[in-house]
C-alpha cells in the first residue's frame with residue numbers, strides 16, 4: 008500500500024510530506040471514493056471560507072495554507088486589540104487597531120508561497136446566499152453562538168436536493184481555557200448547530216432582585232453597576248466595553264457597592280470579565296482545536312482517510328484540565344430541530360396563567376431556543392412583532408393579555424422568529440403545566 | 442485563582458498594566474503566580490525529523506511568554522520544510538534550520554529570548570548541555586539519534602529535568618512525559634461544582650450557634666426572612682431535628698436522606714405570592730450532594746501513602762512538609778482542613794456575609810494549626826505560610842503524578858520494555874471486550890508503530906542535510922512490524938497493529954501540518970502545566986489518532 012504512487016500537483020519537493028499521505032491510499036482509505044491522481048489538483052481548485060480571524064481563525068488560515076488549499080476567504084469585522092497578542096500569532100503590537108481579516112490574510116500570503124487569501128472586513132450577515140454558494144467548505148472559529156447559529160441556518164437553508172453543489176460542509180471549532188470542541192456538520196444530513204444548542208446552555212442570569220437589594224457576590228456588585236447604576240447615571244452617552252474609562256467607572260461603582268455590603272473580591276479584572284463576558288483563551292488550545300478542524304477539512308477534501316461527520320462520529324470534545332481527555336461521538340439529528348428538522352418542538356413548563364410577555368421573555372433563557380428578540384405567530388395570526396415599529400405598536404397590547412385570552416391552547420403550535428436568524432421559523436408546541 | 446489576581450490589582454485609578462492587558466486571557470487561567478513561573482522558564486527543544494511539531498509547540502509557549510528557549514537542530518532548511526513548517530520561508534532555504542526557526546518564532550513575542558544551536562558558542566548538543574544555564578524542561582522530537590537521546594536522558598537524571606518526547610508522522614502522533622520522580626500538584630483547578638465542602642454533618646460550635654440563632658423562631662419569621670434563610674442554615678436546622686428524633690444519628694442511607702429531603706420540602710411555605718420558596722428548593726436539592734461524611738480523597742490518600750513508602754525522600758520540599766502536617770491534622774480530627782469557600786445561595790446580604798465569615802474563620806484556624814505543625818518539623822520554619830494556605834484550600838484535590846516513578850521505587854525497577862509488554866497485554870485484552878463494553882478501541886497500536894520508527898538508524902548519521910531521508914523513519918510496514926515483534930512479541934499479528942504500521946509507513950517520516958499543530962498544542966498545554974505546577978499533566982503518554990479524531994492517555 009505504502010509503495011503506491013505519489014501524485015503531486017505543483018511544487019512536488021515542497022509538498023512531499025503532504026502528497027505522500029493525501030495522494031496515496033492507506034489502510035483506512037475508502038477506495039470507492041478516493042482517487043489519488045485527482046486529489047492535489049482538486050484541492051488547489053477548491054474555495055474555502057474561514058469565518059473569524061481571531062484565536063482560532065489565525066490558526067485555521069495557517070493550517071489550511073499548509074494543507075494544500077490555495078483559495079481561501081476570511082471574514083472578520085473586528086480590529087486587533089492588545090489582549091489578542093497572547094495567542095493570535097499573525098498579529099504584532101504595531102497591528103493593534105487594524106482589521107484582523109486583512110492583517111491575517113496578508114501575513115499568511117506572504118509566508119506561504121502560492122496561497123491566495125481574500126479578506127472581508129465585515130459581518131457575516133452582510134453577505135447573501137450567492138456569496139456563500141461559491142465555497143466548497145466553511146470553517147468557523149467564532150466566539151459568538153449567535154454568529155454560529157446564523158451561518159448554520161443559512162447553509163441549511165441553501166440546500167437544494169437537486170443540486171449536489173448546494174451542500175456545504177460546515178466545520179466548527181470552539182475553545183474555553185484548556186477545553187474545546189470540534190464538530191462537522193453536513194447540512195440536513197447530520198445533526199446541526201441548532202440540534203446541539205442545549206449542549207452550550209447560557210449561564211443562568213442573576214435575578215434582578217438579587218442585584219437590586221441582596222447582593223452577595225462580587226459579580227452581583229459588578230452586574231448592579233452595569234445594569235442598574237449605569238442606566239441611572241449615564242456617565243457616558245453609550246457604554247463602550249472596550250473603553251478603559253468606562254470599565255473604570257463600572258469598577259468604582261461596583262467597589263462602592265461591595266464596600267457598602269462588605270463583599271470582598273471586586274477588582275478591575277473581575278469587572279472587565281463580567282461586563283465583557285470574557286472567556287479565557289490560550290494559544291495552545293486554539294492550536295489543538297483549529298488543527299482538529301483543518302484535519303477534517305483535509306480528509307473531506309481529499310477522501311484520503313475517513314472523516315468526522317459521516318456516518319458515525321461528528322463531534323469531538325477535548326479537555327486538557329485534568330490530563331488529556333477526548334470524547335468523540337455521534338450527536339444525533341433532532342427531528343424537532345427548528346432549523347433542520349420537520350417537527351414542532353415541545354415547549355414544556357408553560358403556565359396557562361402566563362401573559363404573552365411571560366412567554367416572550369421565556370425564550371431568552373430556554374437552552375434550546377436562546378432567542379432574545381422573539382416575534383410570535385399562531386395559526387397565521389400575528390400575536391407579537393418586534394419590528395417594524397408600527398407593527399410592534401399595534402401588537403404590543405397583546406403582551407399583557409394572558410395566553411388563554413389570546414386563544415392559545417395546550418398542544419397548540421406557534422411560530423417564533425428572531426431578527427438574529429432571519430431565515431428561520433422556530434416551531435414550538437405549547438405544553439401547559441398541569 | 443481570582444483571589445491571586447486580585448491581590449495584584451493596581452490601585453483603583455490605574456487600569457491594568459500593558460503586560461496585564463496583553464496576557465489578560467491567560468492570567469484568568471493561571472494567575473500571576475503561573476505567569477511568573479512561565480517567565481522564568483528556560484526550555485530546550487532538540488529538533489529533528491520533519492521538525493514542525495517542535496516548532497508548533499514552541500510557538501504556543503512563546504506567545505504566552507516563557508522566559509527563554511533554545512533550539513538544537515543540525516539540519517538545513519529544505520524545500521520540504523517549507524510545505525509543512527510555518528516558521529520558515531523561502532529566504533531560509535539552505536540555512537541552519539534552528540537559527541531560521543528561532544528568528545521567526547522569537548518575532549511572536551518581544552518579551553521572549555531564543556537562540557538557535559549549533560552556533561559558534563556550542564557546536565554540539567553535548568557542549569550546549571554543558572554550557573547552558575539549567576533547562577527547566579527539555580522537549581525532543583523523534584526520530585532522534587540514540588547518542589543524543591542518551592545525552593538528554595543523562596542530563597534529565599542529573600538535573601532532575603522533565604523530558605518530553607514528541608513524535609508526529611502522518612495522521613498519527615504521540616508524546617511521552619518523563620518526570621524526575623513523583624510530581625505533586627496542589628493547584629489542580631477542579632471544577633467549581635466539585636469543591637463545595639460545607640461540613641453539615643460535622644458542624645463546629647460557631648456554625649451551630651449561628652444556625653440556631655436564625656432558626657429558633659423559624660415558624661414565626663415573616664415571609665421575607667423565612668424565604669431568605671440560607672440553605673446551609675435550613676439544613677442544619679432540620680438535621681438537628683432529625684438527630685433528636687433518631688437517637689442522635691444523622692441520616693446515613695439513601696432512603697433516610699430522601700426522607701429528610703421530604704421534610705425540608707414540606708417545610709417550605711407555599712401560601713406566599715410565589716407559591717414556594719427558592720431557598721428551600723436549594724436546601725432540598727443540596728441534601729444528597731452535601732450530606733456526605735468526610736472521607737479521604739484518593740489523590741491525597743496517595744500522597745499520604747507515598748510518604749509512608751518513601752519516608753526519607755531526598756527532596757523534602759515545602760509540599761511534603763505540609764502534606765505531613767495535613768496528615769497529622771487528619772489523624773487528629775478525622776477530617777481535612779476546611780477550604781472555607783461558601784457557594785452562593787439565596788440569602789440576605791448581611792446574613793450571607795456573616796455565614797461566609799464563619800466558614801473563612803474556621804478555614805483560617807485550620808490553616809494556622811497546620812502551619813504550626815509544619816513549623817515544628819525540621820526545615821519547616823522556611824515554609825511559606827501562603828503555600829500552607831493554598832494546600833489547605835485545595836487539600837481534597839491535591840494530586841500526585843508519576844507517583845511510582847521516583848528513583849528507587851518499585852516502578853523504576855521494572856524496565857520500560859516490560860512495562861510496555863504488560864500494557865500491551867492489557868490493552869489487547871480490553872479490545873477483545875470493547876464491542877460489549879462500548880469502550881473505544883486502544884490506540885496502543887499507533888504508539889507501537891510510531892515507536893518502531895522513533896530512532897534514526899546508525900547508518901544515517903548527523904551529516905544528513907535532508908531531514909526526510911533518514912533510513913528508519915521511512916521504513917516499510919513489514920520493517921515496522923518486525924520491530925514491533927521484537928518489542929512486544931505477538932503484537933505484530935493484531936490486525937489493528939498491522940493497519941497502524943501501514944498508516945505510519947504511508948507517511949514515511951513526514952509530518953502533516955494539522956497533526957503536528959494539534960500535537961504541538963497538546964504538548965504546550967502539558968509544558969504549561971508542568972512549569973506552572975497548575976492543572977494536572979498527562980501521566981505519562983498520550984497517543985493521537987487523526988483518522989478517528991481522538992486521544993488516549995496510557996501509562997507506559
Ligand SMILES: [Zn+2]
Pocket residue numbers: 198199200201202203340341344345346347348
Ligand atoms: Zn438541526
